[in-house]
Amino acid sequence: MVNDRRPRVLSGIQPTSGSFHLGNYLGAVRQWSAMQETHDAFYMVVDLHAITIQQEPEQLRANTRQAAAQLLAAGLDPERCTIFLQSHVPEHTQLSWIMECIAGFGEASRMTQFKDKSAKQGSDRTSVGLFTYPLLMVSDILIYQADQVPVGEDQRQHIELTRNLAERFNSRYGKAFTVPEPYILKETAKIYDLQDPSVKMSKSASTPKGIINLLDEPKVSAKKIKSAVTDTGSEIRFDEQEKPGISNLLTIYSTLTDTSIAELETRYEGKGYGALKTDLSEIVADWAGPFRERTQEYLDDPETLDSLLAKGAEKARSVAAETLAQAYDKVGFLPAKH
Ligand code: TRP
Numbered sequence: 001m002v003n004d005r006r007p008r009v010l011s012g013i014q015p016t017s018g019s020f021h022l023g024n025y026l027g028a029v030r031q032w033s034a035m036q037e038t039h040d041a042f043y044m045v046v047d048l049h050a051i052t053i054q055q056e057p058e059q060l061r062a063n064t065r066q067a068a069a070q071l072l073a074a075g076l077d078p079e080r081c082t083i084f085l086q087s088h089v090p091e092h093t094q095l096s097w098i099m100e101c102i103a104g105f106g107e108a109s110r111m112t113q114f115k116d117k118s119a120k121q122g123s124d125r126t127s128v129g130l131f132t133y134p135l136l137m138v139s140d141i142l143i144y145q146a147d148q149v150p151v152g153e154d155q156r157q158h159i160e161l162t163r164n165l166a167e168r169f170n171s172r173y174g175k176a177f178t179v180p181e182p183y184i185l186k187e188t189a190k191i192y193d194l195q196d197p198s199v200k201m202s203k204s205a206s207t208p209k210g211i212i213n214l215l216d217e218p219k220v221s222a223k224k225i226k227s228a229v230t231d232t233g234s235e236i237r238f239d240e241q242e243k244p245g246i247s248n249l250l251t252i253y254s255t256l257t258d259t260s261i262a263e264l265e266t267r268y269e270g271k272g273y274g275a276l277k278t279d280l281s282e283i284v285a286d287w288a289g290p291f292r293e294r295t296q297e298y299l300d301d302p303e304t305l306d307s308l309l310a311k312g313a314e315k316a317r318s319v320a321a322e323t324l325a326q327a328y329d330k331v332g333f334l335p336a337k338h
Pocket of ligand 1: 046
């Protein structure tokens, strides 16, 4: 690992929804899987971030295992990347304190995701952790000296904050951190809500009918695809302005089958929306079936799953501990000598 000169990437996914949905998979996890071939990749389930919103403990445990199982089922290979749980690496929260002390209150207050979420909940129900969430994320990234951070567009501001704080620390105390580049995942993989193609498919913004959960029964997903909102007219053509619903279905189809949109437009010339939806339901079912089975195999064997995660945590900690020691030293903390 020490001699690994490939660029390093780090990313994380929340364990809050049980099943991943198609937007998580096509928008992020699929790219993570491709990047383990070209990058020195670190991927984690961000269970610490999950408790910024109240979680039921048993549910959190189950969701965390389920998230890890789905990452493995999606092709993340512990031999080729480092896969772990955020709470298994205490250095993240240790570095986070330093980041809280160099970030400005105003700077943190400008994070739009915090503003949106706290406005919805009201300030009494908003935890301090939700406010400091971005600083934990900054630490997640800096502690691995990540070169790139593959995330969706909604996380761009958090990556900018990461860059600013890395630079601030480096110039104030001497260089301790790599300043990471955002690696905003391709627009083509942006998946929208089936019922409202103007919003992203996401657990917080969508109604259940607008989301395809990967662990759902094929019948349930087929029903959602068939009742997806489509556009007036009958032509199957990619046009995000005029035909956002059909364009979204084409994107899903194209990404899952590695077929170009142009090829699909030709294939469906003269055919109706119904034909596209029927075929897409089958494609989703054919893909999700084996995915569900692989996920279940990991869940049926929690010992193996936990031991894979323990190994991942060990690899992650060896990097994180080194960065933290360096940062502690630069800040002026005395070493703990025996
Ligand atoms: N905030 C990210 C999201 O909601 C999850 C996350 C936490 C993350 N820590 C990270 C992503 C570090 C990239 C790098 O999607």
